[in-house]
Amino acid sequence: MASVKPLEDFRREVTRFSSRGLAGSKGWSQCAGRWIAHWAAGGALLGRMNETQAHYERRWALTAIAMAYLMIKAEIPTADRAVIEPWLDRVADAVTTEPTLRSRNPNNLTYWAGAALGAVASATGHAGHWSKARAIYRDALTHIQPDGSLPREVARGRMALHYHNFAIRPLVILAELSERRGEAGYAAGNGAIHRLALLTFKGFGDSSAMARLAGTEQRPLERNALGWLAFYEKRFPGRLAGAAAVLGEKEVWDALTGGNMSLLARKGMP
Numbered sequence: 001m002a003s004v005k006p007l008e009d010f011r012r013e014v015t016r017f018s019s020r021g022l023a024g025s026k027g028w029s030q031c032a033g034r035w036i037a038h039w040a041a042g043g044a045l046l047g048r049m050n051e052t053q054a055h056y057e058r059r060w061a062l063t064a065i066a067m068a069y070l071m072i073k074a075e076i077p078t079a080d081r082a083v084i085e086p087w088l089d090r091v092a093d094a095v096t097t098e099p100t101l102r103s104r105n106p107n108n109l110t111y112w113a114g115a116a117l118g119a120v121a122s123a124t125g126h127a128g129h130w131s132k133a134r135a136i137y138r139d140a141l142t143h144i145q146p147d148g149s150l151p152r153e154v155a156r157g158r159m160a161l162h163y164h165n166f167a168i169r170p171l172v173i174l175a176e177l178s179e180r181r182g183e184a185g186y187a188a189g190n191g192a193i194h195r196l197a198l199l200t201f202k203g204f205g206d207s208s209a210m211a212r213l214a215g216t217e218q219r220p221l222e223r224n225a226l227g228w229l230a231f232y233e234k235r236f237p238g239r240l241a242g243a244a245a246v247l248g249e250k251e252v253w254d255a256l257t258g259g260n261m262s263l264l265a266r267k268g269m270p
Helices: 002-022 026-041 052-075 078-096 108-124 127-143 157-180 188-205 208-214 223-235 243-248 261-267
Strands: none
Touching (some): 002 026, 002 261, 052 078, 052 157, 078 108, 078 127, 108 127, 108 157, 127 157, 127 188, 157 188, 157 223, 188 223, 223 243
């Protein structure tokens, strides 16, 4: 939609800049930092949300921006950091009060709120945001069935595989942010995330299992939607047969979770 294109452009470009910064270019890091600081100074993402979709767009944008900032924070001048971090916390505060976050039927959209809060907490040190993110993550793990499926995403019919993948993306980010803090990430919930990872990645090459669950053929997954796989394969090499080959083709990018996920996985969460 035309109304969200500037936001989509910003999160795509700022994660591209921060990825270049993570690769070793201090100039790109500082450029990304100045750009984020400009948005922060203008109070972006803090206006009135007139539609439900706007809440979701803010979650995705906040996840991307906070992850980008976390990647390059060490290179950002103190003056810019002093503008950016309070703003990130204010936007995270707004996310925690969204009516859509109080749904009785949490799904992937709730998980993205958790990723946004977790990324902000990791960037700013806000304990309250991390507490909420952790709670969302632990609750999400209880939704994963013994076969690795998420019932609310199975119900999406032809898009079930797509939405399982859309759900695991923020959950892997939360697992990584948990591990970064010395907390159980992948082992939490008796390792439920491994079941989701197996079902989802298998669907990349052969969606028949998901098709049986959803009762219909599935829309194929695109390789660049597998940014989460870079982190997973690094931590559990060989656990998902064929993952290394898929990742070895070229770098995997995901603008919603930080940009160059292959690079970020290699370097580890800052």
